[in-house]
Amino acid sequence: MPRTKLSKNAKRNRDAAKDETLSTRLREFDLEVDQFLSDLEFKRQERLDENKSLANLVRTLPQRIHDMKMGELMAMEEKTIDEVNVALEKKAAANRSMMNASLLSSSKKKSKGDEGYLTEDSGSGNMIATSAYTGFTRGMTPSARPVGPLSSAKAKSRNRRSRSACGYLNTIGSNSSTISSSTTSSRTTTDRMSRSRMRTPLNNRVKAASADRAAPVTPKVCPNTPLSMLRYPRIGETVISLTGSPIVAQCPSDTTATVNIPIKDGVISLRPTRLDAVHPDFIESIDAETWSQIKELQSNLNKLVKSVDGKI
């Protein structure tokens, strides 16, 4: 009994079509996943940057609060940072007057007491000079006298060092303690001294990410043909134009099939919902060139409808 011969080729073609759908779908899926993951990374970076700016904000707190011990801070009753700051200022002033009293009573203690006094004063960074204090330490104000090895070194060498001298190289020759102090606390100062103060302002601008800094991009479709598969750019995505200049996409992606017709004062957007009547204002704003383009668009849409009709 004869039977209908199954063409091997037909089956193979069906499989091939299936494979093609699969690979297209998978590619689309992978693209979506990649996009989602890079969005996630972007958000993480945003959060980390926020944290960094918080850290910078924290660093602007008054030095006297930074130098406090946590135990001392928690023992205080003040609730806000401002209150703590005011309280510390008062305390510092009280300490100062107490110190002056002890200094006045015994001149032998002077050098020892003075040392402690000066350190606290320069640490707090704020001077409230009482009358007794100025009377007693005339000609020896705390700011005139350097405290600690770092500041005394700075005070001595500031005038002698040439502006172009590199601070880092200078410290290499000296002992290890100077190196460590210059690399930690005064690094920024020395760095600044080694560079010229005259700077070309253009060099400071943020450089735009140019297409030639990234890997070369090959256009996958010919965008000039009347019918091509294109997608809207996603928010934050870097769009590279065909001539190579980078653009950051800011328009939201549209999920419905729409036709956007630019007119002289805006865009007519045709949506896939039922249209009752066309407002006369729209008709007025369409010029001859747009009209011919709309007609071309209509014939293209008709062709598309005709070729797809009944297949879905």
Added chain:
Amino acid sequence: MDQEDMDLRDYCILESQRLETFKSWPFKADAPCCVSKMAEAGFYWCGNEHEIDTVACFVCGKSLDGWDANDDPWAEHKKHAPRCAFVNLGRAEKDLTVAEWLELVIQIKTYLINKQYDQMRKKVVKYCERKREELIKSIKG
């Protein structure tokens, strides 16, 4: 994921908060490995009724169990997490300067953000792999 879901108050950044987490602990207050010493050395309790001696560091997140009464919490912390910023400062909270403590808090926040996003990424990747398999099956089958 919202900004609000990460409240630092939930992460035991203060010694007193860590002290409060210890619902139960096998050693008495006079032992070297007592609750107050544990909290001082940066540990908070994260155990349950089966594992009552599981703790973790509030900065590095290092989780430790199997404690003995004579263990020194600071020494053990140093031994098991030598890169922890808190243990490297090596001082109890009351002896840290405000600046040092604030730096720690910033570090904790960075660590938590990274941890949160790593976990989320893992979940997303796993989910997508599953969906991909399903997609292949639905088209082939």
